[in-house]
Amino acid sequence: MGIHPEIRDKPRKNGQRIVQSNELTEAAYSLSRDQKRMLYLFVDQIRKAEHNQNGEEHNGLCEISVAHYAQTFHLTSAEASKDIRNALKNFVGKEVMFYRPEEDLGEEKGYESYPWFIKRAHSPSRGVYSVHINPYLIPFFIGLQKRFTQFRLGETREITSPYAMRLYESLCQYRRSDGTGTVILGIQWMIERYQLPQSYTRMPDFRRRFLIPIVEEINNRTPISLDYIEKKKGRITTHIVFSFVDV
Numbered sequence: 043m044g045i046h047p048e049i050r051d052k053p054r055k056n057g058q059r060i061v062q063s064n065e066l067t068e069a070a071y072s073l074s075r076d077q078k079r080m081l082y083l084f085v086d087q088i089r090k091a092e093h094n095q096n097g098e099e100h101n102g103l104c105e106i107s108v109a110h111y112a113q114t115f116h117l118t119s120a121e122a123s124k125d126i127r128n129a130l131k132n133f134v135g136k137e138v139m140f141y142r143p144e145e146d147l148g149e150e151k152g153y154e155s156y157p158w159f160i161k162r163a164h165s166p167s168r169g170v171y172s173v174h175i176n177p178y179l180i181p182f183f184i185g186l187q188k189r190f191t192q193f194r195l196g197e198t199r200e201i202t203s204p205y206a207m208r209l210y211e212s213l214c215q216y217r218r219s220d221g222t223g224t225v226i227l228g229i230q231w232m233i234e235r236y237q238l239p240q241s242y243t244r245m246p247d248f249r250r251r252f253l254i255p256i257v258e259e260i261n262n263r264t265p266i267s268l269d270y271i272e273k274k275k276g277r278i279t280t281h282i283v284f285s286f287v288d289v
Contacts, residue, residue, distance in 0.1 A: 058086045060198075063182040064189040067211045071138040072237035076129040078207045079115060080106060081158075082195055084175060085183045100184060102160075102175040109169060115199060126171050130162050138179070191215040200263040206256045208236045210264060213286055221266075221288030226273065228281050245279050253282065265289065 060082050073081065084104045091100055112122035137155045145152020161174035193214040201207050209232075217223045232252075233242055242248045253270070260268050266286045273281040 058082075058195045059192060060086060060195055061089060061183075061190055061192045062211075064191055064215055065140055066138070066182045067191040067215050068235060069138050069140050070235045070237060071136070073136065073204055074129060074132065075202055075204045075207065076125045077133060077136075078198075078204055079111075080126065080129050082198070083111070083114070084173065086195070088175070088180065088183045100180055102177050102180055103172065104175060105170050105172045107168075107170050114195070127164075130164075130171060130173070133158055133162070193217075197264050201259060202263075203256060203259055205236055205238070205252060206259045206263075209256055210260055213260075213266065213268070213284060217286075217288075223284075223286050225284045225286075226281050227284065229279060232282075 062085055083106055087104050087106075088100050088102075106126065108119055108123045108126065111117070111126055112119050115122070115125075117125065135157075137157050139153050139155040142152035142154060156176050156178050158176060158179070159173045160176055163172045164170075165172070191211055191214050193211070197214075198207055198210060201210065212227060213223060213225055216225045229245075229248060230243075232238065233240070233248075238248075238252060242252055257268050257270060260266065265288055267289045268284060268286040270282050270284045272279040273283055
């Protein structure tokens with residue numbers, strides 16, 4: 043069952059170019075919309091600094107001003123300050139997990155898991171928040187040559203669901219130069235990597251709470267037109283085949 047979007051104004055591809063490794067796109071983690079927004083800005087900041095450091099490794103220190111965040115996401119200063127403050131506070135205890143199939147042993151999966159930050163700070167006098175991103179994560183943001191995902195920040199600015207942001211990144215990983223793409227994602231893979239509630243293992247819940255609303259949001263709030271079909275094994279849906287095109 044697919045969703046066919048109506049003709050409408052679509053967000054444009056503008057703003058900073060966000061580039062991250064495919065490993066990060068495929069990693070397992072759960073962040074809120076505002077945490078994803080902040081991560082996009084930090085990744086962009088690190089990549090820009092990389093070009094001015096004469097080959098020196100970035101130390102992971104990043105700053106974000108309330109004024110810049112508000113301007114980027116069309117918010118008031120009060121809204122931006124609240125979003126940043128809550129997002130940073132709720133990063134505590136959150137990790138990102140990279141699966142390592144080469145380390146698997148039977149039913150046990152190999153993985154490496156890292157906290158996002160090792161430090162966070164606030165300077166009210168300057169209107170600036172700062173973080174020290176875990177140095178182990180820096181290679182997933184810079185020096186990317188082949189396996190990377192890229193999109194413009196403006197493409198995700200209007201997305202409200204963090205799950206829609208994760209799926210959009212997965213689509214962009216396979217977007218061809220002509221703006222089209224086809225992606226086949228397993229149901230269990232999406233539940234695992236996007237850290238969806240376990241109740242979504244029931245296909246009716248997966249469709250109603252994730253698949254249908256997320257596809258609708260991507261169609262309404264990003265520059266692509268997305269459709270899908272369910273791939274079954276017998277009567278059981280095992281994968282979703284996503285097809286999309288820039289419009």
